[in-house]
Amino acid sequence: DQQVKQNSPSLSxxxxxxxxxxxxxTNSMFDYFLWYKKYPAEGPTxxxxxxxxxxxxxxxxxxxxxxxxxxxxxxxxVPSQPGDSAVYFCAAxxxxxxxxxxxxxxxxxxxxxxx
Amino acid sequence: GAVVxxxxxxxxxxxxxxxxxxxxSLDFQATTMFWYRQFPKQSLMLMATSNEGxxxxxxxxxxxxxxxxxxxxxxxxxxxxxxxxxEDSSFYICSARDYAANExxxxxxxxxxSVL
Numbered sequence: 001d002q003q004v005k006q007n008s009p010s011l012s013x014x015x016x017x018x019x020x021x022x023x024x025x026t027n028s029m030f031d032y033f034l035w036y037k038k039y040p041a042e043g044p045t046x047x048x049x050x051x052x053x054x055x056x057x058x059x060x061x062x063x064x065x066x067x068x069x070x071x072x073x074x075x076x077x078v079p080s081q082p083g084d085s086a087v088y089f090c091a092a093x094x095x096x097x098x099x100x101x102x103x104x105x106x107x108x109x110x111x112x113x114x115x
Numbered sequence: 116g117a118v119v120x121x122x123x124x125x126x127x128x129x130x131x132x133x134x135x136x137x138x139x140s141l142d143f144q145a146t147t148m149f150w151y152r153q154f155p156k157q158s159l160m161l162m163a164t165s166n167e168g169x170x171x172x173x174x175x176x177x178x179x180x181x182x183x184x185x186x187x188x189x190x191x192x193x194x195x196x197x198x199x200x201x202e203d204s205s206f207y208i209c210s211a212r213d214y215a216a217n218e219x220x221x222x223x224x225x226x227x228x229s230v231l
Contacts, residue, residue: 002158009156036222043119043208043222044159089159103220105151105158 003027004092006106013113019077021109023090026071030092034103035064035075038087047088048075080113087111118142119211121223128199129231136194136226138209144189145211149220150182153206165192199230 005024013019023033031052036044050057050064050073057064063076077084090106118141128134138148146167151159163184164172171184181203183195192211196203208225 004158041124041224043121043210043224045222046219102164103159103161105160107156107158 002107003030004090004104004106006088006090006109008109009107010110010112013080013111015082015113015115016079019075019080019084019111019113021075021077021088021090021111023073023075023106024071025073025092025104027092027094027104028071029094030104032093033064033066033073034091034093035062036089036091036105037084038089038108044089077111080111082113082115085111085113119209119221119223121209121226123226124224125227125229127229127231130200131198134196134199134228136196136207136209136228138192138194138211138223140190140211140213140221143211143213143215145192145213146189148186148192148209148211150184150192150194151208151210153208153225155206159208162194167192196228199228201230204228204230 003026034049035047037047038044048059048062048064050066055066066073087108087110089108091103093103120139120141122137148165150162152162153159161174162177165184165186167186173179186192206225206227210220210222
């Protein structure tokens, strides 16, 4: 039972263009969502998060959008850079105050940004 | 930023042996650490929550006698895969919560376990 789904295993984008990574969830109890970036042979690193009281959070080139009614969130990277090439994981938590550890991860989307 | 060190990064062992993986928070104290497992092309699955000074909390379906967790200090948690079998081959990764950093999670670099 995959509660957090990233249906696109891979995405290829040209440098300078927008990258859009999508994530769907099924559990309406989730109220905190995070995106992590992972390079090969390294652990995931935190990228950006959003709580369910918001529908958008922006940090530099990264913006996360949350559509609660559709149980869908997306990560936008603009402009995309070759260094953004990595696997991106979407994660959800049932509580903002219990976000640590009790995260449900998606399968990841491998982003490739071509020069 | 906070650093979590995980060791070893890769281990190959024979079936039936036990393997210990260490997870250290280098510049912060972590009362809670977490162990995940990831199969190729799949998501990270939480195995257990490691609590300093008390027993670990295991997720449903994870054998506590198979995956022994010890969190004896505020900076170290260990995961021991006992009597490893080929089906235990996986990528194991730990994380720790830094309460001083808005409770953010920081991950170790992971351990690739291969059981022959």
